[in-house]
Amino acid sequence: MRFMKMGSALALSVCAAPAIAGESTGGPRVELRGGVAWSHGHTDPVIGAAAGYDFDLGKGSFAGAEVSVEKMLADDTHWEWALTGRLGTPVSKRGKVFANAGYTFTHYEEAPHLGGGYEHHIGTGKAYVALEYRHVFGDYHEVDAITLGIGTFF
Numbered sequence: 001m002r003f004m005k006m007g008s009a010l011a012l013s014v015c016a017a018p019a020i021a022g023e024s025t026g027g028p029r030v031e032l033r034g035g036v037a038w039s040h041g042h043t044d045p046v047i048g049a050a051a052g053y054d055f056d057l058g059k060g061s062f063a064g065a066e067v068s069v070e071k072m073l074a075d076d077t078h079w080e081w082a083l084t085g086r087l088g089t090p091v092s093k094r095g096k097v098f099a100n101a102g103y104t105f106t107h108y109e110e111a112p113h114l115g116g117g118y119e120h121h122i123g124t125g126k127a128y129v130a131l132e133y134r135h136v137f138g139d140y141h142e143v144d145a146i147t148l149g150i151g152t153f154f
Contacts, residue, residue, distance in 0.1 A: 026054030026062050031130065031151030037072050039143040044074040046145055052086070054153075060090040062098075070145075078107035094121040104136045111138035126153045 030051050037046040052066025064086040071079045082105065088098030099116045117132030130149040136142060 026056050026064060027153050028053050029066075029128075029151055029153045031149040033070070033130075033132070033147040033149035035145060035147030037143050037145035039072075039141070042074065044072045044077070046070055046072050046147065048147065050149070050151075052084075054086070060096075061088065062096070063087050070147075072143075080107075081105045082113065084113070088119075091118075094125070095119065100132075100134070104138070104141075106138065106141045108140045109138050111136050111141060113137065128152070 028051070030049070032049050034045065034047045037044055048068055048070030050066045050068035052064050054062045054064035057063055066084050066086065068082045068084065069079055070082070071077060082102055084100050084102035086098045086100045088096050090096045096119050097116065098119065099114075101112070101114050104111050104113045113134050113136045115132060115134035117130055119128050119130040121128045128151055130151065132147050132149065134145050134147075136144075
């Protein structure tokens, strides 16, 4: 519960500071993702979804917050929820890199996670594909995952 409160406070502070400053040009986004996760010598496919909000910090950089849900497609696994903050910058006209950090809430424990990725805007610029790596630092549930997502900003 302590980690859930800390994660909620992190997500709210990431959202509130840019909004107070009047910088909210990133907007809301949703994403479907799938990939592979490995833990304790086992590798399994993973599926999930995320919803978030990104804020323009000026000069192309952004900060954002998201809530996500994912599941490894293996026996005896449960849905995992995560609260994540992101910070990134553009590397091309349509691409940007980001780092992320937050907390993952599993059936067994609450654990911090760190990761990073690349997001590439396609079409009109509102749709995107994203490649992300994440490591969950759990005592019981230490997991690495690489996912490919497709999403859109509104």
